[in-house]
Amino acid sequence: MLDINSTGQDLTIEDVREAHERIKPYIHNTPVLTSSYLDGLSGASLFFKCENFQKAGAFKVRGASNAVFGLSDEQAKNGVATHSSGNHALSLSYAAGRRGIPCHVVMPRTAPQAKKDAVKGYGGIITECEPSTTSREATFAKVQEETGAEFVHPYNDPRVIAGQATCSLELLEQVKDLDIVVAPIGGGGMISGTCLTLSNLAPHVKIYAAEPEQADDAMRSFKAGHIIADDAPVTVADGLKVPLKENTWHFVSQFVEDVLTASEQEIIDAMKLTWQRMKIVMEPSCAVPLAVILKNPDVFAGKRVGVIVTGGNVDLDKLPWIKG
Amino acid sequence: MLDINSTGQDLTIEDVREAHERIKPYIHNTPVLTSSYLDGLSGASLFFKCENFQKAGAFKVRGASNAVFGLSDEQAKNGVATHSSGNHALSLSYAAGRRGIPCHVVMPRTAPQAKKDAVKGYGGIITECEPSTTSREATFAKVQEETGAEFVHPYNDPRVIAGQATCSLELLEQVKDLDIVVAPIGGGGMISGTCLTLSNLAPHVKIYAAEPEQADDAMRSFKAGHIIADDAPVTVADGLKVPLKENTWHFVSQFVEDVLTASEQEIIDAMKLTWQRMKIVMEPSCAVPLAVILKNPDVFAGKRVGVIVTGGNVDLDKLPWIKG
Numbered sequence: 318m319l320d321i322n323s324t325g326q327d328l329t330i331e332d333v334r335e336a337h338e339r340i341k342p343y344i345h346n347t348p349v350l351t352s353s354y355l356d357g358l359s360g361a362s363l364f365f366k367c368e369n370f371q372k373a374g375a376f377k378v379r380g381a382s383n384a385v386f387g388l389s390d391e392q393a394k395n396g397v398a399t400h401s402s403g404n405h406a407l408s409l410s411y412a413a414g415r416r417g418i419p420c421h422v423v424m425p426r427t428a429p430q431a432k433k434d435a436v437k438g439y440g441g442i443i444t445e446c447e448p449s450t451t452s453r454e455a456t457f458a459k460v461q462e463e464t465g466a467e468f469v470h471p472y473n474d475p476r477v478i479a480g481q482a483t484c485s486l487e488l489l490e491q492v493k494d495l496d497i498v499v500a501p502i503g504g505g506g507m508i509s510g511t512c513l514t515l516s517n518l519a520p521h522v523k524i525y526a527a528e529p530e531q532a533d534d535a536m537r538s539f540k541a542g543h544i545i546a547d548d549a550p551v552t553v554a555d556g557l558k559v560p561l562k563e564n565t566w567h568f569v570s571q572f573v574e575d576v577l578t579a580s581e582q583e584i585i586d587a588m589k590l591t592w593q594r595m596k597i598v599m600e601p602s603c604a605v606p607l608a609v610i611l612k613n614p615d616v617f618a619g620k621r622v623g624v625i626v627t628g629g630n631v632d633l634d635k636l637p638w639i640k641g
Numbered sequence: 642m643l644d645i646n647s648t649g650q651d652l653t654i655e656d657v658r659e660a661h662e663r664i665k666p667y668i669h670n671t672p673v674l675t676s677s678y679l680d681g682l683s684g685a686s687l688f689f690k691c692e693n694f695q696k697a698g699a700f701k702v703r704g705a706s707n708a709v710f711g712l713s714d715e716q717a718k719n720g721v722a723t724h725s726s727g728n729h730a731l732s733l734s735y736a737a738g739r740r741g742i743p744c745h746v747v748m749p750r751t752a753p754q755a756k757k758d759a760v761k762g763y764g765g766i767i768t769e770c771e772p773s774t775t776s777r778e779a780t781f782a783k784v785q786e787e788t789g790a791e792f793v794h795p796y797n798d799p800r801v802i803a804g805q806a807t808c809s810l811e812l813l814e815q816v817k818d819l820d821i822v823v824a825p826i827g828g829g830g831m832i833s834g835t836c837l838t839l840s841n842l843a844p845h846v847k848i849y850a851a852e853p854e855q856a857d858d859a860m861r862s863f864k865a866g867h868i869i870a871d872d873a874p875v876t877v878a879d880g881l882k883v884p885l886k887e888n889t890w891h892f893v894s895q896f897v898e899d900v901l902t903a904s905e906q907e908i909i910d911a912m913k914l915t916w917q918r919m920k921i922v923m924e925p926s927c928a929v930p931l932a933v934i935l936k937n938p939d940v941f942a943g944k945r946v947g948v949i950v951t952g953g954n955v956d957l958d959k960l961p962w963i964k965g
Binding site for chain 2: 350370597598
């Protein structure tokens with residue numbers, strides 16, 4: 318079993334299979350949806366892996382569950398901890414709740430009340446910090462010291478990457494003869510998991526990462542050959558603002574075919590189009606793959622393309638195409 | 642094969658099986674989704690049959706396809722016609738397009754442009770009328786006379802009812818041991834189809850119809866023992882404003898356990914709740930069943946309940962919980 322000292326390089330396909338067995342009782346094998354309308358529009362055959370229907374509303378529950386249920390009783394006894402105001406916080410709270418251990422979440426006091434309520438709804442224990450990196454790190458260190466909880470990073474953790482990798486394990490069973498898989502890229506957890514599975518089981522399938530133009534640090538890292546981290550990117554795709562770290566860079570630098578970007582308007586248009594035609598609620602982050610597919614017919618047309626729809630936790634009172 | 646002279650009383654389960662074979666190439670066998678959150682909230686086990694993922698975005702494509710593909714070449718040669726500004730117009734246009742025959746749709750000139758565009762997008766030929774029953778009937782008579790097209794009523798047509806009945810045929814295969822099925826009621830096409838299938842194949846399953854308080858003509862008809870038609874009900878559930886007719890009354894009066902109603906706010910709350918927790922886009926009409934389930938725990942708690950989610954064609958620019 319992987320531990321906190323493992324790195325991305327240590328990961329094997331056996332870790333993915335083990336993760337899948339471990340987390341199966343706590344996750345959905347999410348459905349794959351298709352849309353003849355979007356196929357017509359893109360010229361491709363698109364297969365949407367709907368992680369917006371996942372437990373806790375996002376793929377992140379795969380990695381969080383793998384980390385939580387992979388702990389020994391001794392390691393688990395003080396619970397788990399993380400700093401996140403997004404889907405990882407929800408997912409880790411959900412997984413910890415299922416195991417019956419505490420989950421400590423450090424969140425900025427300025428985070429939306431709806432997000433705080435959602436974390437509490439899954440049983441997470443929130444400690445608020447000021448909205449700065451310094452305060453977050455100091456607060457998190459204090460929480461960890463006081464509780465002795467096991468830190469589970471949102472993406473820079475091999476146990477988390479192995480968990481996310483189970484998504485494409487299912488996709489390969491659900492859809493035959495894929496040519497390409499596209500997933501959004503933020504910190505790179507989902508893309509790394511996708512690389513881990515496909516490079517082992519279907520190395521001919523090309524992997525594209527989709528990123529907002531306004532948070533294109535992964536694209537610039539990919540071109541430069543080393544990690545470039547942005548300070549505070551601003552994009553509607555709020556799940557994709559975080560930078561790559563060493564464990565995800567390992568996969569992105571080796572196995573990703575290209576990082577493609579889309580503008581804010583292209584992302585919003587693709588998001589609305591999916592709601593309209595596929596009747597699914599998904600986050601702006603999940604619309605980035607469709608946006609780059611529609612923008613790059615030279616890459617995607619005529620191909621069988623798996624699209625990871627990463628999550629569905631949206632503030633329904635503030636939709637990006639409705640001016641408030 | 643049923644023809645235009647058949648009535649609801651002539652329908653048998655064989656008509657449903659024939660309809661299913663006939664329309665299978667043109668429809669989706671839609672998935673059934675569950676939500677542990679909504680199960681917790683209702684105290685019931687809910688199985689959502691997701692016709693919002695259906696072709697043309699609604700269950701109505703089942704009945705429309707059965708009518709269109711059941712026509713002889715002679716009957717079909719002049720195409721089909723209907724008056725509707727909703728999902729039936731879309732569905733009939735879709736089905737006619739698949740058969741390669743024209744579909745004439747009479748719509749009020751005041752109908753939203755988005756609806757007109759959607760019908761045209763599926764190949765429907767629109768003739769506009771004034772927004773009154775007199776004008777609609779006169780215009781429709783003229784269109785029918787000029788084109789010789791076969792009239793397919795949105796719901797008061799046994800061919801359409803047999804088509805809608807295929808939805809619960811699939812549901813019975815997908816979910817075992819149902820105690821109850823709930824569907825919204827407007828003109829009664831879906832409820833009648835549900836009655837047709839369940840009264841034959843699973844007569845122990847109770848059927849509840851869900852209706853907006855502000856358009857409660859089916860409830861009042863049910864209590865009175867004869868059809869009561871409202872003139873112009875006003876409700877957010879705009880698919881449910883039409884009255885029962887003789888072919889649907891046949892089923893509602895015989896096989897429905899009860900008609901339960903919900904207020905506008907209860908419908909909107911249930912709609913938003915479904916979008917939030919199930920991550921699916923559905924119409925206000927589809928939220929009425931969940932609203933009545935949450936309102937009547939004495940009826941539904943502890944039961945295994947099938948819920949027909951009838952369609953997903955919503956104006957995403959005007960959501961009922963966002964004040965414009």
